[in-house]
Amino acid sequence: MDGYDLVDVEVTHESADGLLDSLSEDARVGDHTQSVQAVRLQAGQPDSELRSLKQLDETSVKLLEHQVDAAYRALFEMGGKALLADEVGLGKTIEVGMILKEMHFRETDDSVLILTPAQLAKQWQAELREKFGLDFVCNYDDEFSGFDDHDYIIASIDTAKSDRHRSTVLKRDWDVLVLDEAHYVKNEDTDRYDLIDRLSYNYAFFLTATPIQNELTDLYNVVSLLRPGLFGTRDVFHQYFVNSDQETLVNRNELQERLNEVMIRNRRADTDIDFTDRTVDTRQFDQSPAERELYQAVSDYVKGAYSQNQGQKLVLMLLQKEVVSSPAALKHTIEKRLHEQSELTHADELETILDLVENIDTITKQERLLDIVEEARDNVEKGRVIVFTQFRATQRQVLERLASEGYTVHSFHGGHSSQEKEQIVEDFEEDGGILISTDAMSEGRNLQFCNMLVNLDLPWNPMRVEQRIGRIHRIGQKRKVYIFNMALKDTVEEYVLERLYHKIDLFQQSIGELSSILSRLEESGTSFEDEIFERLVNAGSEVDLENDFDDMAIDLQEQRELADKLEEFNSGVFDGFDLGASDD
Template sequence: MAETEGFEVGSRVRLRANPGRIGNYTGRSRMVAGFKLLEIDFGPNDIQNIRESQLEKVPKHETMEDLFDSGRFGGPNDLAKIIITAKLRGDLTNVFYSMGISNTEFFPHQFKPVLKFIESPRGRLLIADEVGLGKTIESIYVWKELQAREGARRLLIVCPSMLREKWKRDLEIRFSEEAEVVDAKALLEKLENAAKNPSRRSFILITSIEGIRARSSDWDPDAFNNRAKLCGFLEEMAERTMEPLLDLVIIDEAHYLRNSNTASFQTASILRENSAHLLLLSATPIQTDNENLFNLLKLLSPEEFSNYETFNNLSTINSILIELANTIRYRATKESLDKIKEIIKENKFIIGEDLASNIQSAINKGELGPEERIDLSHRIGERSFFSQYINRTRKRDVIENRVIRVPQTVTFTFTEYEKYLYDTVTQFLRDKSERRTTLSEFVLIARQRQMTSSLPAAFKHWKDNDSMDDQLWDDLGVDLQDEEDVKIIKELYNLPIAVELDKLERYDSKYEELKKQLKPLLIKSPKEKIIIFSFYRGTISYLAKRLDLDGFRLVTILGGMGDEKYEIIESFAKDNGPNILISSEVGAEGIDLQFSHIIINYDLPWNPMKLEQRIGRIDRIGQASDKIFIYNISCSDTIEDRVLTKLYERINIFKSSIGDLEDIMGTIVDRLALDLIDPKLSDEDREQRAEQNMLMLENNRKLRNELEDKAIDLFGFRDYIIRAIDDAKQLERFVDPSDTIKLVDTFFNSYYPGTKIQLYKEKSTFLIKLSPEAKVNFASYCETVRPQINTKLHRSESEILCIFDPKTKIDKTNLYIERIDAIHPLIRWIVEENDKHLEDRHPCSAIMLEHSNLQLKPGIYTYFIQLWQAKGWKSKKEIHFYSAPIGGYPLSSNDSEKLIVSGFRYGQKWYNWNEFVNILAARQTLDSLMDNAFQEYSSFETDFINENENICNKQGEYAKRTAERKIAEVEDLIQRLEVEGKQKVIPIHRARITKIKEQLEIQNARIKKYMVTESVPINLAMGILKLGV
């Protein structure tokens, strides 16, 4: 039968009981048991025969409100499809796409840089958190946001060479991202390929600043090496293209770039010019003075921070804003209102007329509430010039119950034979210091330090003529290069006495003291994990041999082990693994050992920062123990141990984190070390000189802390930011694994029902095999967009194990594994396909929810959801939720969001709603919610227009300054070439100036275009929801 009454061939129809289920009438029908069944095509491989009485035509021009008024309600899956698709497009500004996407623990402060980065008009930020708070993780969160929001493809990480493998491992283990470690030659090849095919090249590359910086000698035509070629290519690309080569550059340990005259700084500057976004990571942005911070900010934005005087002027302005914000935030009582008014009156130009007026209106109402104080202080903070460039978090601000450090100094005395050897060799070394050079002094100190670490290990080292390079660098930071110094070192192998190594080992008093400490710890807790640190490789090897012979279960790690050390750490961390790890601080660099709470310093490093690094391996976020125990083995017979123990107790390093004292320590540590071998000094003189140096160190440290305290609020307004992050977490404003699972399941059920989706073992793991038609269409998508993440789902003839929760661990399997998140190509394809089928969406739902976690009164609610979209220099896109009991007052925005999200996640379709709901009363409540939404949207639109105008004006000024800076640099070069008589190449550089001016015109045209904003509110969904039984 070709047609039936009321329905034509091809008519779009839906189920009366489930209006969200829409299909097309094929024209075929049949009579069964007196009922007419129509053949309805709901999608590929989904054709069903439905009773005619259960179907109705889909009206051609039916609005969302028409559906509501006529009671054509779908269910929670219809609502889920709309909200999840909107969320997974990757462009909502009030959703964290990096949250819940990694195998990491949630800490609110780690999303502060993400929030700042999203809101930043420049895409450049200095992350200056203290050691141990997770700067690496924070920076990768930013990368994940860029992948989701902008389809970012190319990331370059620049770090010290010793940290390259740590970065590679963190990306793999925590974020399932593959990265490649490259040198200058390989990096150049990757970038050249990216320049040729930008849309087809995706990578994460890791390199060291030492390996790519081009010194002046590298530019010599006779020695033009890969570093110079790389920097030359980057300079050329910075001028030729409007689209940067890189989406993001991350520079770790950026404080090494604080001198703007170095090759490292210049190389970092060239990288900045070739990247759309830039992150600098440094735990020490402020050290001896503000100039360190200025140079880092200059690297971020040379146009804004062109000279130190301007920086200081901005600091003065900033301090006024800080004072006003702090007065409002912390002391906004009636007594403080006069002070606020005075600040506003004297600084209205700095604060801004509009904001000053808003503050004045607020305080005229009387005492301000907590929410008003936080919001006003945040708005003031947004006027802070530095706030957009810096994120600073300190441990004391974010860790409520900080780990207590419990130090214990374990003293021992030499045997008579040990003391004889020590005293004799000490005098020998001091006598040798008479003909010292600067470096050989440190060699002598290193010899002395070896004895302090372990007499048997030191004398074996000397006997075997082992190299001293590692110890000089690891312990004293000295690089051995000069031939004369090497000659002096060789002379020091000729000791004035014979040493009985067997006797020294048999009666090693320091080792016996170590055993004495270890045994009760392991008897009390047989699975205890203990870390023994030493700065000297010889000592580490000696202890490993002795402890192994005495029956202790142990492993060792040293610098230069690469990936092997991570495998060793994994075995050490296991419950049934070894009890003891012996390591140098260099070996443990980049290793997280917070599963242990006991360290033993077999010797003390000469630099306190090395000791802080040791303790920092276990005193970091994730340490489960309330206390960590620090044992320091010290010999009362040696001047070195007495001085160092006193020094470390003075700066309180064993009881609390000292931050970073690298710059402060420099010369003071050198003085302490050199005094130890000065033959003109007695031990009493040495201790007195040490006391003077320690006092100087203490004073310098106090000054540094005062500077830090004064500057800290310059970096951000924490209350507002942390509140926004906590809201995002509690309201689940991130892509939850359940969202992606539901999206995938609903999509394939609707359009490709031949696809196999089978639960594997864990709730977030599925075996997926696409249907032939799905494979063809997904393959076409991948070929077109060239996604940054590889997938085999469209190619594999076998099932793929898909893991939707990043925290899920899978035992070894032969199955091919893919981790599915918001940026996986499968999800991006589904979102794109859903957007092509807007007519299949049903925006009205009736939901029944029984959910005890919601602290809301049971009842029947009306809800409304609206999408706010605004485009200018930056785009804003936010979903807003509204709900109210029918005939009652609206819920808060947060409660509305919780109710509606819980509805589509955990609710069921409410079939008999009409037995409980007066649709006219529900519609009145809906109208009220819609009025509220449009009023709030109007304020949003006004704020966006004002903010966009401000940003565009700043971008115009920035573009002008950038062009002026580049032109000035080229003109300086032309002047030098004219003086040198190199006339032939001058026209090339004049052409560069013309090109820069052309680029400025293009930029100005772009800015002018974005000055005109576009904004629109879009109604997404509405419906009714029954909460409770």
């Protein structure tokens, strides 16, 4: 729990009164500042409405009722300091856009710093410009010349905390701070937390869909950065609000009142948004004899090498994933390994695998991919399809194959500059065709103009699968979404897909639900991918492997039940604290 243990204490009426006094005293510390900020926001402008909304172009942005309400409450009921904690996909960025537009209208935004994960900085910049007419410089722009040279800046939080920029960022008094994905600063022992803790600002808006990920301390740390003193000290918070086993809350009404001062959380179920349907089509294909021989040779090599030297684990795991992605991906890694380590054990086996790669004339997945994209060419607007793969070598091979068939193709990977990535997305939207992407595309980007996605190979971590799907299945998507999963029969890919992903109903869940399942499963320190690999290499037979994956599926179902209980707990925190326990 971020380095702190829950305090095991029975809260009596007498001690509760003392703790409440302590909480109230801490909360009063910032009252005067809050009042000054609120007055400044309202100066010269009545706060009965968001006046800047009249300036917005309705063709650029469609504002939803819950978003307008959130912006209004953040500005005028919370004094310009708010935690926007809507569930995934409800448009928290739009809420911030409205807030910043209104502050610009009221001239209370002399300097604004927006901190985001690196991959989302350019998207924030584009959305604020296109939807709200707000111009920000991004730290990835050529014209960016430092945090003391511009008044409206969007930057990755890791750039801001770097040795090069940290002192400059902290030296300024910022009018407005926006922090995206605020749960990344929940750990007070990190440089990110320390940066936000030391920043000077008048107004602040934090965004997160998961204010509680594992412990109530997550919520305490994030809220205390935004509104210091609201919950008192950490010890007081634990003693006053949490009982020793952390399964029920005490003094829930008081916690609710304090959260209502700073947090806004809209849930999908409570909005009138009609998300489009998601159709999942899983296609499994028989391997050719040459592909089957190659897969068996790689699996045998991986098992043998791992049993002798566990230090090779990451490379061996990579080979097991690449063999079901493409011969090109496998060949690239083996040749690199042979070149870099001339005295490599099992070199003869790797040379044999390379010979088997050369024997493959037809790549089953790529041929079957042609069937899918041909359907799209006839039935989907501009024939747009996004094809995801984990490997650059696979990406290059697929690009060549599709281009040879006359398709318009686009390539997206982590090696592109920020400007190149923006241009690729624009070209894909304008020209249509097939976008072949690595997982560099899988977080944050908005691609609602496309409604068809193919997982050419499947990551072993289900979060990454849902992140891919989330690029097209989100607010703004007006059509049914089609997801195609491709897998080779009798491979680890089939086991992962059929025995794990379908057991937890992966393709119908949200990022938040998956995060809860996986975070609780991985508390032991073993990742989801590690677990799959260990079961794969340690199985003595095909029957053992099937049984092992069935056992893992049962574990997942149990974790899902725990995740459901966590959701009930969160609902208690956010939606009235009705957890069936009386206040002490």
